[in-house]
Amino acid sequence: MHESMHKKQPQNLEQIVSLAKRRGFIYQSSEIYGGISGMWDYGPYGMTLKENIKRLWWSRFVEQREDMYGLDAAVIMHPKVWEASGHVEGFADPLVECQKCKRQFRADQTDEVCSECGGKLGNAEPFNMMFATHVGARADSSSLAYLRPETAQGIFVNFKNIIDSFHPKLPFGIAQMGKAFRNEIAPRDFLFRAREFEQMEAEYFVRPENWEERFTLWRETMEKFLHDDLGLARDRVHALEVPERDRAHYSRRTIDFEFDYPFGAKELCGLAYRTDYDLTRHAALSGADLTFLDQDSGKRLIPHVIEPSFGVDRLVLAVLTSAYREDEMDGERRVYLALSPEVAPIRAAVFPLLKNKPELVARAREIYRVLRKDIPRVAFDDNGNIGKRYRRQDEIGTPWCVTVDFDTLADDTVTIRDRDTGTQERTAVGEIRRRL
Numbered sequence: 001m002h003e004s005m006h007k008k009q010p011q012n013l014e015q016i017v018s019l020a021k022r023r024g025f026i027y028q029s030s031e032i033y034g035g036i037s038g039m040w041d042y043g044p045y046g047m048t049l050k051e052n053i054k055r056l057w058w059s060r061f062v063e064q065r066e067d068m069y070g071l072d073a074a075v076i077m078h079p080k081v082w083e084a085s086g087h088v089e090g091f092a093d094p095l096v097e098c099q100k101c102k103r104q105f106r107a108d109q110t111d112e113v114c115s116e117c118g119g120k121l122g123n124a125e126p127f128n129m130m131f132a133t134h135v136g137a138r139a140d141s142s143s144l145a146y147l148r149p150e151t152a153q154g155i156f157v158n159f160k161n162i163i164d165s166f167h168p169k170l171p172f173g174i175a176q177m178g179k180a181f182r183n184e185i186a187p188r189d190f191l192f193r194a195r196e197f198e199q200m201e202a203e204y205f206v207r208p209e210n211w212e213e214r215f216t217l218w219r220e221t222m223e224k225f226l227h228d229d230l231g232l233a234r235d236r237v238h239a240l241e242v243p244e245r246d247r248a249h250y251s252r253r254t255i256d257f258e259f260d261y262p263f264g265a266k267e268l269c270g271l272a273y274r275t276d277y278d279l280t281r282h283a284a285l286s287g288a289d290l291t292f293l294d295q296d297s298g299k300r301l302i303p304h305v306i307e308p309s310f311g312v313d314r315l316v317l318a319v320l321t322s323a324y325r326e327d328e329m330d331g332e333r334r335v336y337l338a339l340s341p342e343v344a345p346i347r348a349a350v351f352p353l354l355k356n357k358p359e360l361v362a363r364a365r366e367i368y369r370v371l372r373k374d375i376p377r378v379a380f381d382d383n384g385n386i387g388k389r390y391r392r393q394d395e396i397g398t399p400w401c402v403t404v405d406f407d408t409l410a411d412d413t414v415t416i417r418d419r420d421t422g423t424q425e426r427t428a429v430g431e432i433r434r435r436l
């Protein structure tokens, strides 16, 4: 019997890291060379899970709305972008070095003595987290450029292009998903603090007097995405009003959404009111006219900005953490991922009961071919015995397994097994599509 009372949440991060590796979700980057700190590779199921999260975000934040424009800007931009944004001057964490073992730490995350060898720590020095590179053959200060540390600035520097091409009315927004790079002093906690990661950000341009109303609406949109689209447990996400002393200097209001990760409640995503700071700075440094002609009032203004900002990898980790379960089924300990059908890498798996019976395999393949025409992410699995296949699909988080057995050949019915309860129901082949 299935004992739902015994469902358990993960006790530590290791369980999730190990499942992610074992089942082909996430691998350490360059593992055969010993790995490289702060970098992760997504395997077949991980990349599908991540794509599903991004697709749901794009759908809710761009495609289902009339006031949003999509963008895919270059990772390397003109270095002046990062002067205007304040990153060249201020995107730094305080770095301290142990005088004995030379290990480096973030000064705000460590004590007075080295946590590794007990040595004395030196003075804190600011360390800029942008990855620098050179564009072109000459490697000097004239060719210095940076890998973007956030996607937001690609949006601000395309603000004029979008208004010239599309003539939107206020309020409207521009959204972008893509890689960002930060040379974090201490990457840690699996995907949570990486050096290469992905962001999904939107900059929403409003009349200054409307910022509060729009801020509230974006907050609701973010919450819907986290809970309704991604299925994150409501009691594991906490909205924190960030006090003035902890906010970026240009922000007049920020809410951080924290998630209860196995290593504590930590920032998952954020919503910030950035005033007209970015557009004003870019206008001043570039000389471009970044004012907006408000057709209703006939006045030119620099719009104010509301920014919902998400880290994709932190969402992947939150989704895995929220879905991880352990229970007992048929007298055995079982691990499964209670992923929603929309995010699960495989939505349904089709099996022949026995793989050495050609007539079962042929019928299962036929059903699989028909289903995959209409249903996204259907898989065929005849690897190992049926029990093993159920266990594997449970760990991948596949919501339904469709099994073709000898009754199928006689009466054209299959069993559909529910991942969470393990119960199986006989269903007519023609009805499968409606059930998944």
Ligand code: ATP
Residues within 6 Å of the ligand: 150, 182, 184, 191, 192, 193, 194, 195, 197, 198, 199, 267, 268, 269, 270, 309, 310, 311, 312, 313, 314
């Ligand atoms: P933190 O305080 O944790 O360093 P932050 O406040 O600097 O984060 P933002 O600059 O607001 O983060 O970036 C927006 C989003 O990008 C964050 O909410 C987070 O989801 C994601 N993010 C930031 N840094 C990292 C990182 N090193 N690894 C993975 N995701 C990150």
